[in-house]
Amino acid sequence: MDVVLSENQTLLQQATRRFVEQEHPVVQTRRLADAKAAFPAETWTQCAAQGWVALFVPEQHGGMAGEAEGAVDAAIVAEELGRQVFAGPFASNAVAAFAIANAGSDAQRAQFLPGLASGEMQAAWCFAGTGPQAGLEPGALTVSDNRFSGSAGFVENGANAGLLLVTARDGQGLSQFVIPADHPGVSVEPLRSLDLGRGYATVRFDGVSVDNGALLGQSGAPGGNFERQLQLALVLQCAETIGLIDRAFEFTLEWVRQRHAFGRPIGSFQALKHRLADHTAEFEAAKAAVAYAAKAVHSSASDAAIAVSIAKSQCGKQGVEIIRDCVQMHGGIGLTWEHDLHFYLRRAVANQSLLGTPAMHHERIAALAGL
Amino acid sequence: MTLATCEDRDTDELRAFRLKAREWMAGRLPPRIPGQPYMDWTDKELVAADRRTQRILWDGGLAGITVPKEYGGLGLTRQHETVFGEEAAPYRLAWHLGNNYNIVQPVLLAHGTEEQKHKYIPRMLNGDHIWAQMTSEPSGGSDLFGLITRAEKRGDKWYINGSKIWTTGGEDSDMGLCLARTDPTLPKHQGLTMFMVEMHQPGMTVRPLTLVNGTQDFCQEFLDDVEASEDNIVGEINGGWAVATTQLAAERSATSRGWYIGVGASLPRERIEIASHPVKLAHELGLAETQRARQIVGEVIALEALRELVAQRASKGIDAGTLPPTTGGVASLASSTLNQRASELMTELAGPCGVTGPADGGEPEQGMDRVWLFRIGGGSAEMLRNTISERHLGLPREPGPGKDVPFNQLRTNAAS
Missing domain, CATH: 1.20.140.10 (Butyryl-CoA Dehydrogenase, subunit A, domain 3)
Structure with a gap:
């Protein structure tokens, strides 16, 4: 990370390194891979208790965003997780929490952020298409009148998330939604992954219809x-x-x-x-x-x-x-x-x-x- | 970064110095001409102009900012020198005299006698003398302390024989700092002595070297009984290794500061600077819509930005004490590697247009970079990789003879 860290950041770095080395060294990733098992949900709540996702969640919803330097602090955590090839779903939950804190209504913030911060709720972000060119832009999902269809590819943590953050093309702009993964019309197809410690999925949306409460921010918004x-x-x-x-x-x-x-x-x-x-x-x-x-x-x-x-x-x-x-x-x-x-x-x-x-x-x- | 933010850092005393320098410079120093090289030893008029500029600084009491007062300087701090450099941005300073203030002054201040300091430093500060460093030899550059130029004492004089090469500005220099072997029966580091030699004397033949890009900034010297008196020895007889170590450290330090005072190579920028040359070339060649060309342009922009970012990180970390000083060498290797990759990509982007051009123009630019850009000067990249792996990463040295073996029992490239 940066060559000059604040006192809090140094503490965060040291605490994360200690926690991951003791509780989640690379051998844990190996064990999950050998057992072909997903990262246990209860283990993720123990990790989230370290305050990793809470870096993006305001205090009133159980987080500590006010004291944190969001992306900088989260990068310190991510680097430490990389040192042990950590298998848990940090990035997908951090991005979802950031998105909801950033654009969500009061009701959405109150509904989702405490669970994301505590780790009891897990999210995945569906945005990319499924082909070799996918990854940088909202892909094949299109929405009109709160109904959307298409397939999102390479969805990190897609098979384990209870909550989906969906970015879809909406006319000239983009609309984002937060919906439960078991919403009617949503199907999740796990993929085999080269990375033995991290699962990906294709998430299909077959004429999924949502109400206005699921919309995150404005519809058809600029990107x-x-x-x-x-x-x-x-x-x-x-x-x-x-x-x-x-x-x-x-x-x-x-x-x-x-x-x-x-x-x-x-x-x-x-x-x-x-x-x-x-x-x-x-x-x-x-x-x-x-x-x-x-x-x-x-x-x-x-x-x-x-x-x-x-x-x-x-x-x-x-x-x-x-x-x-x-x-x-x-x-x-x-x-x-x-x-x-x-x-x-x-x-x-x-x-x-x-x-x-x-x-x-x-x-x-x-x-x-x-x- | 604007001048205003530089001034915000000033103490009252620095600010007073800044204002004094600013007022004095106006109308006295020659303006900086855009596109004019910092150094070009084939431009004899520019070399002479730089000597005059140094004289103007001396007469105005602004020469030798960090040099102690007793030797003709101002006795001020490195920060004063930085402030001076910032204020000098619109002007051309005496850049052909870089060896004087970057190398020879620190060497003499550390190892010279009082008499030597009083005799030579003022003549550097007033522009009388341009100094050269006579270090590398045709028999080898990387193995500096394996040099074979000899100095022998006959009567009360020393006589130097051999050859030196890669001497910047050798032809126009008045004095040279010359490392020679005085006792070949000692191990290689221990039998060396540092001499100050007059460049214009019988026995000294100086020949400019023409490089592949046509420049003639370096010279080769042939020394045939070149004379030096006992007073011209810096440090101890057979103690030249210590003096040369100071000299090399001064060179590294000056290079990391940007070498040319007033050019401000390492001023931190607030935001990433987007290199415009690849974008311009893609437009000129009509390649703006081609996918491969767009990839190259993006990568070259990334590489140029990375050079700046890695340099900033190293200096910030070294200053803060969170990175070891050896990180400077790491940043330097990174910069040259990234630069090589960028030049490779620019040549690919230009294709045949990078190797041909108008008959009355200069060398075709993108192709010439592939012919010219190497990492040799100031120590080859291979030597830097040794230093990084041994001093930064703590890996063991390659075993070899040398440390305790008398020099005359080692195999060298001496003509037999």
Whole structure:
């Protein structure tokens, strides 16, 4: 994260690291994967009690948004979760809480925010389409007269969420809704995921009809709220990738210092040292970009959109490059199921490909630059 | 960042200095001409003009801001120098004399005798002397302390023989800081001595080097019994390693500050600056609607922004003490790597238009970047990777002979 943190942020970072290392180390993700089990709902309430989702929830609804620096603090949490390839549904709930706190009516805030903050309620965000180009824009969902149809793809936590945040095209603008996942006409189809610690689903809407109470904010609105939600989701994804790299790099450094070949530590060979130096440089640039983007998103700065795409460009690409090379430097052991590295690499690859590939973000940057 | 916000940081005393400098500069210093290079040693008139500018500063009592008063300077702080640089933004300063204030002054202040400091520092401050650093040799640059130029004492004089290379401004320099081997029977770090040599003397042949981009900023020197007196030795005989270490640290420090006083390379910006050159090129080439071109433009903008962000992060973290000082080297490697990638993409974007151009124009820009942009100057990227892996990541050194072996038993690139 940023090189200068407030006292509260340092405490948040330390407390989160301690909690995740003790309660949810990477071996827990491995156990869930081996058992092909979802992250238990009651375990999520214990995690939410740490105040992670509450960072976006106002005090009157059981949160602490007033004292928090939203996206910046949440990025600190996401980075720590990445260090252990945490399997729980942080980002999807954080984005839903942010969206409802940001655009919801008093009734919606009172109805959903306390449950999201405490973890008793889980949400998923349906917005993208289902094809290879999906991830950055509201996709195939269209709405007219509060009736919508279509399929949302790559929905994180889609199979476990009781609540769906839905973004759909509405004429020239966008409409957002919050509906229960068991609403008539909604069907959820879980997907097999490369990331063994995180589930995705396709959510189909077959002529779903909702009343005005489900509408979040104005109907047919310009895309400002959608863009801010997307920016937050991207900051959390990138911060998580920073945590993945950080931990994978840590145990790779440890490995090359301890492992001997030809009578000396393999970390004394320039063939490895120079690559590790290059990775350090790229990683430092990635950290700089994410720290900047988190601040820009939190303060709704004029360059927040371009900042998150720059962060995604660097984190998406380097997360995979660096962790792949960590595997390479481990030699054969890195390719075994029992080594933790593949959990890191799987999530890094997933994070690269979801919410827009680096190439898609490059196109977005060009458009934002006026090309 | 505007001038107003710089001033907000000033103490009363700094503010007084700022106003004094601002008032004095107006009408006295030459204006900065957009597009004019900071340094061009083939432009003899510009070199001479820079000497005159230094003289103007000296006469006005504004030369050597951080140099102690007893040696002709102002004895002020680095912050005063920064303020001075900010105020000098509209003007051209004596940038061809960069070695004087960035390198030689700190070296002499740390290792010189009182007599040496009194003799040489004022002549740097008044523009009489331009100094060169004679460090690298044709036999090797990365292995600096493996140098083979020799100095021998005959009678009460020292005589230096060998060759130096990559000397910035060697032809126009009056004095040079020259590291030479004085005892080859000692291990390589221990047998070196630092000399101050007069550049214009019999036995010294200076030849400009023409680089692939046509520039002639560097020279090679051939030293054939070049003379130096005992008074010209900086530090101890066979103690040149310590002096050179200060010299290298001064170079790194100056480079991270931007080298040219008044250019303000590292002023923090409030928001991300969007590079305009890839957007402009895509429009010029009619590629604005092409998907691959749009991807390249976006990536180049990202890479340029990342260079700025990583530099800012490193300096902020080092200042705050939350990142180790070695992060400076990490940021420097990141910057050059990102820059290389950006230039690769710009060449791809331009395609055949990047390797051809009008017959009466300059080198085709995008293609030339691929021919020219390398990471050699100021230490190759490979040396930087060694430093990062050993000092920043704490990895073991590559084993090798050297530390305790007499230099004359090591294999070198000396002509046999």
